Amino acid sequence: MGAGKTTIGRLLARRMNMTFMDSDHEIEARTGASIPWIFEIEGEPSFRRREADMIRELTAQSGIVLATGGGAVLNPESRALLAERGTVIYLRASVGSILQRTSHDKNRPLLQTADPRRKLEDLTCQREPLYREIADLVIDTGRPNVQSMVQTILDQMAALSAARARSEAKTRMNEQACISIDVELGERSYPILIGRGLLDDGALLMKHIGGAGGKVAVVTNTTVAPLYLDKVAAPLRAGGREVVPIILPDGEEYKNWEHLNLVFDALLANKCDRKTTLVALGGGVIGDMTGFAAATYMRGVPFVQIPTTLLAQVDSSVGGKTGINHPLGKNMIGAFYQPRAVIADTATLDTLPDRELSAGLAEVIKHGAILDAVFFDWIEANIGALVARDHAALAHAIARSCEIKSDVVKRDEREGGLRAVLNFGHTFGHAIEAGLGYGAWLHGEAVGCGMVMAADLSRRLGHIDDAAVERVRALVRSAGLPTVAPDLGAQRWIELMEVDKKNEGGAIKFILVKPLGSPSIGNAPRELLLATLQAGVSDAVADAAGANAR
Known part of the structure; x- marks a missing residue:
């Protein structure tokens, strides 16, 4: 209050060929009552509701310079509307200046107290952060030359408009360039x-x-x-x-x-x-x-x-x-x-880090293995470029993975059935993470190894042949991921896999491939599961023996 909003607002509107409006004046014109009367008879909360309604209406208009009451920012909705619908100019004045300008003004209901200076200090402390939160421009009103202040506002608004135009142009370019x-x-x-x-x-x-x-x-x-x-x-x-x-x-x-x-x-x-x-x-x-x-x-x-x-x-x-x-x-x-x-x-x-990049490639491979055989072929052909962080290859892999996943989510948001196929390799992978202790293996490393195991189990169930299993294993290895499982012990493996969100009635559910590029959800006979677990451990032992021999 008393910062000169009405005086500066009128001059600014004239210079910009706009219409000047004052929310307080509009409230008085609509109600036929003065602001002090509304405060006295209805109370400040009632006035603030009227003020918020008026700001909602006026900010929907174009071609206006709007002066608001000093307390308009107290309403969160009003702050949001002012910030979103217009350029907000905060006319900043010191407590001393405001007190000098309003000392004889009886139309300031909040200042009709025994200690108006203390009241102004309290109001400033309460409102200053809110003014700054939404202000595009902050103008100090200590200078006596009003015309100079108006010109400063026009100059700063022009600079702000140019900056916004550049930013919006950059955004349009980025949005056109991005997927x-x-x-x-x-x-x-x-x-x-x-x-x-x-x-x-x-x-x-x-x-x-x-x-x-x-x-x-x-x-x-x-x-x-x-x-x-x-x-x-x-x-x-x-x-x-x-x-x-x-x-x-x-x-x-x-x-x-x-x-x-x-x-x-x-x-x-x-x-x-x-x-x-x-x-x-x-x-x-x-x-x-x-x-x-x-x-x-x-x-x-x-x-x-x-x-x-x-x-x-x-x-x-x-x-x-x-x-x-x-x-x-x-x-x-x-x-x-x-x-x-x-x-x-x-x-x-x-x-x-390279290890984290490889972990991410596990989920890329997963999407191709279960839902897009052509994408799986593309990953095989481009795994070198992906590991080398080729930007075009990574952008395509990310986009296609997101397309595949978003299509599944659209059809089954809460994993009532179809979405479970996105857990290919995860039943084994989650067991590895929990069994070794979270953080010992990265999630993607565990999933990569889990996909090799899930492919092996798919082969034992007659869903795919040896060549398909080897394709999965070779691609996981080329991505820099482990292909052999840690020896947790058969009983511990099963205990860990029994704690899985997909399971029903105590039976372990596996996401399998049938064939490569198409998913299948089902159970596995215990002897086949044990054979897959044993094969993973045997491979690990064989790899270790080979390394020692070398």
């Missing part, structure tokens, strides 16, 4: 954006992360944070969003209740509400934990996936599976909860 795949789930549908350099596009990040307003909590880990946290947070802060960084330790062994609670601790400590957006910036562990936190915090808040590993980009970030591990089983506690968007910047793979 976009829609996961079609009705009102829960969302895009998967795949391209190089997407994290360099602040406007794209604001569009898909910060556009809804509210705080943004970025969950990441100690490895990824130094590389990409600032890159994601900077444009959000510049766009007026408050960013809450949450940094967890890196590793599968931390995917548990204890570390999930660290996310909740940070959200509560920072007073994050239902309008907070969670961002998963990292690999599969971060994506699963952040998604589970989003599904359960205040019974559900929006979240966005920014996967930075190949495994997360081709698999775990898509489809809405979230959760944590339990000592007795992997991913046994969680929820189906879809993200608002998936932003896969392939440039993040440049910093990915």
